[in-house]
Amino acid sequence: xxxxxxxxxxxxxxxxxxxxxxxxxxxxxxxxxxxxxxxxxxxxxxxxxxxxxxxxxxxxxxxxxxxxxxxxxxxxxxxxxxxxxxxxxxxxxxxxxxxxxxxxxxxxxxxxxxxxxxxxxxxxxxxxxxxxxxxxxxxxxxxxxxxxxxxxxxxxxxxxxxxxxxxxxxxxxxxxxxxxxxxxxxxxxxxxxxxxxxxxxxxxxxxxxxxxxxxxxxxxxxxxxxxxxxxxxxxxxxxxxxxxxxxxxxxxxxxxxxxxxxxxxxxxxxxxxxxxxxxxxxxxxxxxxxxxxxxxxxxxxxxxxxxxxxxx
Numbered sequence: 001x002x003x004x005x006x007x008x009x010x011x012x013x014x015x016x017x018x019x020x021x022x023x024x025x026x027x028x029x030x031x032x033x034x035x036x037x038x039x040x041x042x043x044x045x046x047x048x049x050x051x052x053x054x055x056x057x058x059x060x061x062x063x064x065x066x067x068x069x070x071x072x073x074x075x076x077x078x079x080x081x082x083x084x085x086x087x088x089x090x091x092x093x094x095x096x097x098x099x100x101x102x103x104x105x106x107x108x109x110x111x112x113x114x115x116x117x118x119x120x121x122x123x124x125x126x127x128x129x130x131x132x133x134x135x136x137x138x139x140x141x142x143x144x145x146x147x148x149x150x151x152x153x154x155x156x157x158x159x160x161x162x163x164x165x166x167x168x169x170x171x172x173x174x175x176x177x178x179x180x181x182x183x184x185x186x187x188x189x190x191x192x193x194x195x196x197x198x199x200x201x202x203x204x205x206x207x208x209x210x211x212x213x214x215x216x217x218x219x220x221x222x223x224x225x226x227x228x229x230x231x232x233x234x235x236x237x238x239x240x241x242x243x244x245x246x247x248x249x250x251x252x253x254x255x256x257x258x259x260x261x262x263x264x265x266x267x268x269x270x271x272x273x274x275x276x277x278x279x280x281x282x283x284x285x286x287x288x289x290x291x292x293x294x295x296x297x298x299x300x301x302x303x304x305x306x307x308x309x310x311x312x
Contacts, residue, residue: 020257027266028175032080033228043073048081053169053286054269055081062089062099062278071102078150079228083167083269083281090276091154093120093302100152100280100304107148107305109141111198111210115302126298133201134292137168137262138238140283140305143194145217148283149308155273155301162294165279166270168287170232173261174222177233184254188221189244190235197238218244221258223311225284232285233258234311262287284308 017023031052032038044059055077066074078084091099093116100106106119112133115122123133141147153165177185193216198207221243223234237259243251261267271279281288283305 022260033230043070050269052172053082056085063095066102082285086278088276089278096304100306103306105307107307121303123301134290137287137289138236139287142192142239146308146310148305150283151303151305153279153303155277157300158273158275159294159297159299163299164270164272164291166268166289168262169267171230172267173233174231185221189218190221191216191241192239193241219311
């Protein structure tokens with residue numbers, strides 16, 4: 001013990017925080033990739049909703065066909081903000097589908113209830129219905145070889161309170177991993193399967209016919225965004241079952257740590273819906289969480305998903 005003029009140096013008792021958790025402290029909040037040239041938006045107004053993720057777009061009527069310059073500027077906003085919000089659009093299903101098609105072919109999902117057509121998913125929740133596909137952080141359909149590029153969600157009916165949706169920036173989640181964790185996951189691959197995400201809501205006889213259609217697939221644990229080059233965590237609670245090449249105990253422990261990263265508030269944006277609002281998100285770069293806190297009140301949403309590429 002070193003003495004000073006003021007007396008002996010203080011000694012603290014031994015205390016240790018359990019490992020593999022989320023710790024307090026300053027976080028790296030980098031919205032754009034390194035070297036990305038930020039430019040002003042010329043065709044609409046952008047109101048940021050959080051530090052790295054989420055922007056409300058005004059001055060755009062999504063019911064009208066997009067001109068090529070408008071489509072390109074919206075795409076740049078999507079890459080820079082990861083989820084875009086449009087208020088009071090009140091699109092028909094056909095208009096919603098037409099808007100989404102500006103980014104590629106539409107995806108169908110036979111595991112979910114269809115709306116006006118097979119590529120429109122309808123979520124109709126009210127008292128007495130099974131509370132499905134809510135209260136869990138996830139990235140959509142990572143059990144596919146080519147998970148969705150993005151999704152366009154519209155709220156048709158909104159409860160008087162609650163029913164918000166949250167998104168998390170998985171590039172920020174990766175940026176803030178300890179280096180020793182990055183070293184373990186940078187070249188790792190993980191298995192994704194539809195069964196864990198749906199078995200919470202559907203009986204085995206409902207899921208069994210889809211096992212051949214959706215066999216387990218492997219994706220990188222850390223994905224590189226094809227347009228921005230950002231490194232992003234690409235595992236999620238609903239569909240990622242194990243890390244390839246690890247024993248079960250080691251894989252479970254590491255996945256628990258990675259799953260927790262979506263829960264950090266600094267990486268998140270939360271959106272309070274009104275009828276006719278649209279959210280358009282980059283499914284490659286985000287996770288999302290539908291909050292089921294509205295009890296027996298009704299909430300009706302329709303979603304259109306855009307087919308994606310193979311993660312690399």
